[in-house]
Amino acid sequence: MKMWARLTVFVLVTLSPILAARADELRGTGDMGVVVERASGSLLVVENTTRTQLARVEGLGDLSHASIVYSRDARYAYVFGRDGGLTKVDILTAKIVARTIQAGNSIGGAISQDGRLVAVSNYEPGGVKVFDAETLTLVADVPTHSKTVGLVDAPGNRFVFSLYDAGEMWVADMSNPKAPKITKFENIGSQPYDALVTPDGRYYIAGLFGEDGMVLLDLWNVDKGPRRILDGYGRGEKKLPVYKMPHLEGWAIAGDKAFVPAVGHHEVLVVDMNTWKEIGAIPAHGQPVFVMAQPDGRQVWVNFAYPLNDTVQVIDTQTMEVIRTLTPGKGVLHMEFTPRGEDVWMSVRDKDVVKVLDTATFAQKAELPASKPSGIFFTWRAGRIGL
């Protein structure tokens, strides 16, 4: 086995001038993506057709909790680092084309509907900064005096975000980028920790950490203001210590059902999207971190908080039951589906690998080496609202 590996490396090295010549060929980016290597501040550029790494990009700073959005041509990845770094990476050349340290401490970002603006939400100093997507020059600064979370794009060239310390929800209309029009909603609930927008861009939903419940804003009817949903889920049960904040990236939707993580409970909640009422709570292995639906909505995949983060469960959305419990290894941090969902990629941090599984048979198809991998982001996100 080892000998074969060495031989392969030898052949690759020997043939590299030939391969370099072949790199002159045109290629699309639709089956490409990046994997965040959180500890070393680097990205792996990957391809999900051949399930291989293509390149590594280094020098991106502190990437704990890094997230990424794509330019609408799906060529450039905007990387939001924990240390306030905003980096624009060309995934075709695997090179950094622009980089700015825009704050002391940041948490995530979004790209506008027209693709011209990139917004970053910051913890320190709290607020949102908006940059020109081409050059990364600052266009607008929206201070909030609070840690700012759950930043998403919404139709109408708007950005929506929540204020963790202040318990507020803000909508910023960027029609005139230099003079954002802000609509603020106060007293929405205690400690909104993350938020998402539905794939149609209509509903913005923030999860609350300080109380059991979520807050929903109908972006078609902003004047009606936010309202509480799922109030007091898990009431009567003791809330467990939360060792990892759940994420609300994407909305696991199947038909008219949405699947969301319950904070402090070993459960995945099922919500009827017509009534916004809880219609079920699926017992799970641990506290869910990501609850993600396959593109076809047939199955939902769930990973869990420390110390139960070696396990992934698969839920059948028709029966609302766990149909498979997998143990890929300690530190499963993120999952990402291929554009049409035949494969799922998952980061197994403590094993320093990314595993690729068949979503129909659950068989492992490939394993790629990666240094402390966390988020995986494929380019299909480029055309999706809220991602």
Next chain:
Amino acid sequence: MKTWGLKPWAPRSALKRAVFAALFVCAGSLAAASVGVSNAGDISRDRQDELLYVLEQDCGSCHGLTMKGGLGPSLLSARLADRKADDLAAIILDGVPGTPMPPWRPLMKPQEALWLAQILKSGVRVK
């Protein structure tokens, strides 16, 4: 025609990885040793490594991999200078009600929390 020089990337060789791993282990034990924490003696070397890993990766989820802060406050030594290690250990063990800081008592012993508190105060870089 535009050209792209994207070449297949070869993972780091096994030998290099071993060297890095060795360096990491050395750094880890150096960190532990240089703290001069008297009660570290009862914590096995394996458990020390495990705790340092949890500190970096799991505490790091909220406090930053470099402990500069995130949703949770910065844990850099300068910021902890006037805090007693015992008090910090109590926070680690019992959490801070009303905030996302959870109690770690189910996952570590009081003596282990105190050791981590002393490491944070000493300012030894975990990473």
